[in-house]
Amino acid sequence: MAFDIDMIKKVYSQMAERVDAAREVVGKPLTLSEKILYNHLWDGKATTAFTRGKDYVDFAPDRIALQDATAQMALLQFMQAGKNKVAVPTTTHCDHLIQAKNGASTDLQTALNTSNEVFNFLESVSNKYGLGFWKPGAGIIHQVVLENYAFPGGMMIGTDSHTVNAGGLGMVAIGVGGADAVDVMAGMPWELKFPKLIGVKLTGKLSGWTAPKDVILKVAGIVTAKGGTGAIVEYFGEGAKNMSCTGKGTICNMGAEIGATTSTFGYDESMERYLRATDRADVADAANKVKEYLTGDDEVYTNPEQYFDQVIEINLSELSPLLNGPFTPDLSTKVGSDMTDIANKNDWPLKVEWGLIGSCTNSSYEDLSRSASIAQQAIDKGLSTKAEFGINPGSEKVRYTADRDGILKVFEDLDATIFTNACGPCIGQWARYDDPKNAPKNSIIHSFNRNFAKRADGNPNTHAFVASPEIVAAVTIAGRLDFNPMTDKLINKDGIEVMLDEPTGWELPPKGFEVKDDGYLAPEEDGSNVEIIVNPNSERLELLTPFKPLGNKLSEVKLLIKAHGKCTTDHISMAGPWLRYRGHLDNISNNMLIGAVNAFNMKTNFVKSQLNGEYDAVPKTARAYKAAGINTIVVGDHNYGEGSSREHAAMEPRHLGVAAVLVKSFARIHETNLKKQGMLGLTFANESDYDLIQEDDTFNFVDLNDFSPDTPLTIEVVHSNGNKDIVIANHTYNISQIEWYNEGSALNLIKKENVI
Numbered sequence: 001m002a003f004d005i006d007m008i009k010k011v012y013s014q015m016a017e018r019v020d021a022a023r024e025v026v027g028k029p030l031t032l033s034e035k036i037l038y039n040h041l042w043d044g045k046a047t048t049a050f051t052r053g054k055d056y057v058d059f060a061p062d063r064i065a066l067q068d069a070t071a072q073m074a075l076l077q078f079m080q081a082g083k084n085k086v087a088v089p090t091t092t093h094c095d096h097l098i099q100a101k102n103g104a105s106t107d108l109q110t111a112l113n114t115s116n117e118v119f120n121f122l123e124s125v126s127n128k129y130g131l132g133f134w135k136p137g138a139g140i141i142h143q144v145v146l147e148n149y150a151f152p153g154g155m156m157i158g159t160d161s162h163t164v165n166a167g168g169l170g171m172v173a174i175g176v177g178g179a180d181a182v183d184v185m186a187g188m189p190w191e192l193k194f195p196k197l198i199g200v201k202l203t204g205k206l207s208g209w210t211a212p213k214d215v216i217l218k219v220a221g222i223v224t225a226k227g228g229t230g231a232i233v234e235y236f237g238e239g240a241k242n243m244s245c246t247g248k249g250t251i252c253n254m255g256a257e258i259g260a261t262t263s264t265f266g267y268d269e270s271m272e273r274y275l276r277a278t279d280r281a282d283v284a285d286a287a288n289k290v291k292e293y294l295t296g297d298d299e300v301y302t303n304p305e306q307y308f309d310q311v312i313e314i315n316l317s318e319l320s321p322l323l324n325g326p327f328t329p330d331l332s333t334k335v336g337s338d339m340t341d342i343a344n345k346n347d348w349p350l351k352v353e354w355g356l357i358g359s360c361t362n363s364s365y366e367d368l369s370r371s372a373s374i375a376q377q378a379i380d381k382g383l384s385t386k387a388e389f390g391i392n393p394g395s396e397k398v399r400y401t402a403d404r405d406g407i408l409k410v411f412e413d414l415d416a417t418i419f420t421n422a423c424g425p426c427i428g429q430w431a432r433y434d435d436p437k438n439a440p441k442n443s444i445i446h447s448f449n450r451n452f453a454k455r456a457d458g459n460p461n462t463h464a465f466v467a468s469p470e471i472v473a474a475v476t477i478a479g480r481l482d483f484n485p486m487t488d489k490l491i492n493k494d495g496i497e498v499m500l501d502e503p504t505g506w507e508l509p510p511k512g513f514e515v516k517d518d519g520y521l522a523p524e525e526d527g528s529n530v531e532i533i534v535n536p537n538s539e540r541l542e543l544l545t546p547f548k549p550l551g552n553k554l555s556e557v558k559l560l561i562k563a564h565g566k567c568t569t570d571h572i573s574m575a576g577p578w579l580r581y582r583g584h585l586d587n588i589s590n591n592m593l594i595g596a597v598n599a600f601n602m603k604t605n606f607v608k609s610q611l612n613g614e615y616d617a618v619p620k621t622a623r624a625y626k627a628a629g630i631n632t633i634v635v636g637d638h639n640y641g642e643g644s645s646r647e648h649a650a651m652e653p654r655h656l657g658v659a660a661v662l663v664k665s666f667a668r669i670h671e672t673n674l675k676k677q678g679m680l681g682l683t684f685a686n687e688s689d690y691d692l693i694q695e696d697d698t699f700n701f702v703d704l705n706d707f708s709p710d711t712p713l714t715i716e717v718v719h720s721n722g723n724k725d726i727v728i729a730n731h732t733y734n735i736s737q738i739e740w741y742n743e744g745s746a747l748n749l750i751k752k753e754n755v756i
């Protein structure tokens with residue numbers, strides 16, 4: 001593995017000038033988040049102060065990380081950009097497509113057997129275009145990033161919502177959709193609404209059974225699952241400094257569960273220790289030289305109310321271990337008897353069937369060593385686990401080191417299954433049942449981040465509770481959700497009452513990290529001869545063909561569907577079983593808009609075709625129009641395309657011949673994604689015109705010849721009785737976005753500019 005120390009030094013070398021300039025224009029002391037943001041402006045030194053929560057700003061991230069599920073379409077798109085290499089250091093990580101069933105050795109082989117064509121594709125594209133490649137089994141993207149690439153004061157984006165984990169090493173790291181990653185890989189800026197700032201002041205010190213996980217479980221309970229939306233959460237105070245770097249990673253990781261844009265911590269000695277332990281002494285040395293720029297200004301932390309939009313204070317010395325859940329990560333209950341009453345009242349099963357430790361959230365050496373100390377006590381005191389026990393280490397580096405140090409053996413002696421260094425049970429890749437839909441009601445406890453229904457095992461009746469690895473270990477031994485290791489006794493095999501002592505462990509391995517094969521493959525220096533093989537008969541992968549421009553004479557456009565009410569990216573491009581086809585645009589297009597409600601019959605996936613007057617599925621109807629050479633239009637309600645930045649929700653309609661999406665209002669990211677695919681994303685100038693649209697309507701775009709910024713478009717809507725209505729459609733295209741439309745897509749334009 002090679003991280004880019006020159007790139008890091010460049011970021012640091014410009015920091016003083018840029019941050020000082022930003023302080024000048026903002027006119028007040030700066031938080032760490034602002035320093036990082038202003039140091040990464042696409043246009044260089046700040047000349048204006050941005051309004052938080054309002055201004056859209058172009059940034060230049062330092063790194064990109066892709067995971068195997070989202071990387072497929074991102075890389076297929078990047079291949080269209082006509083570039084020889086990615087413009088920004090990028091890595092691909094194979095972690096989501098590995099199922100947990102019997103344990104690491106057989107499960108990894110099964111994944112290789114079933115998803116090898118996807119892994120081979122990702123490896124060859126990475127090799128050709130200069131991306132670092134982390135093989136299946138190398139580890140979970142965010143743990144690998146923290147161990148190898150994250151650096152204080154850096155900015156990165158990643159095609160996974162828990163990219164935010166790298167905040168533990170003082171980054172501004174943000175999860176994005178594939179289309180955004182493709183832009184940056186192709187050398188374009190990345191746009192973000194300048195975030196609001198939430199300050200979390202940590203006083204005191206964690207002790208006993210309380211762990212960093214409890215900090216974020218507490219924060220989630222305070223701000224709820226949406227409370228961080230549009231904001232960066234910045235942690236500061238003595239309590240922050242007293243915590244390990246990987247513990248900070250856990251806290252930042254679960255910032256995604258409160259909807260935060262990201263979370264971060266100022267550079268401190270724990271980060272320096274972690275950098276040195278992970279072979280990055282040169283990064284630590286470089287960071288030490290610009291220390292004052294890698295944390296917020298003193299005044300900001302002394303009077304936080306004046307500089308943050310919201311301030312929360314938590315005294316770590318008073319914090320007690322929490323259990324959050326079920327079905328939502330922000331429902332906090334104190335470990336122990338509080339749970340007895342609440343579980344009984346809500347009919348949650350108190351018996352725990354499984355305890356799972358790991359995931360990108362809690363799989364550091366510290367996590368494993370502290371939870372192993374509980375497991376060792378169980379062995380020493382004659383206890384066994386009442387629930388089944390599973391561990392998925394976060395990386396091969398952690399796994400190898402924990403194995404060398406006897407930590408994994410402790411778990412195995414307690415009959416735990418060691419799963420592959422991969423996501424596994426955290427993302428439904430857990431073959432727990434043959435028929436999950438009809439599986440029984442039960443409770444499990446894990447140290448992961450998300451606990452929505454079906455998330456772990458596909459069983460809607462599994463009540464998943466989130467806790468620290470230490471509490472997971474204790475509850476797994478006790479087999480009861482309301483077990484309080486601080487007060488409760490357990491009966492051992494000799495019938496004697498015993499108690500578990502507080503966990504102990506190591507922040508970092510005393511003998512240092514070690515690994516034989518970390519699973520990293522460096523790309524070719526010159527990848528021009530690397531061949532990318534995609535089987536034309538593959539059902540999972542399909543090379544993309546560039547979209548043809550729709551042109552400025554759009555007429556005789558037929559209504560495909562008038563969507564009623566909420567139409568999120570999940571309604572437009574459903575997840576679940578369809579994830580299998582993420583790298584195959586034509587196959588995944590068979591889920592296009594199947595969740596949208598047809599305003600004329602209030603049914604889903606049942607629309608009228610004007611070709612034969614019959615009703616059928618949306619994708620099938622769209623394909624028939626496409627085959628007949630007829631463009632279609634989708635009409636929608638408010639906030640169309642909310643939910644995720646999934647680019648498939650724009651690519652599928654484009655692929656099946658939809659030329660325009662006309663709605664009352666858009667979720668902004670989806671609107672941009674439509675523009676990137678060279679389509680028209682328009683809004684009704686007069687919202688009530690939505691009601692004019694009828695089932696057999698035909699649309700003529702009368703002034704597309706004059707498509708220009710700030711000028712609405714005029715659409716003639718012809719009804720089946722021959723009557724016509726004129727609808728004025730607003731748009732937000734700027735000059736370059738109109739170029740995207742004219743060229744057929746943003747990627748077509750990049751490719752053209754490349755050739756020129």
Ligand code: F3S
Nearest residue numbers: 162359360423426427
């Ligand atoms: Fe993987 Fe779960 Fe993290 S899916 S990336 S371990 S949130």
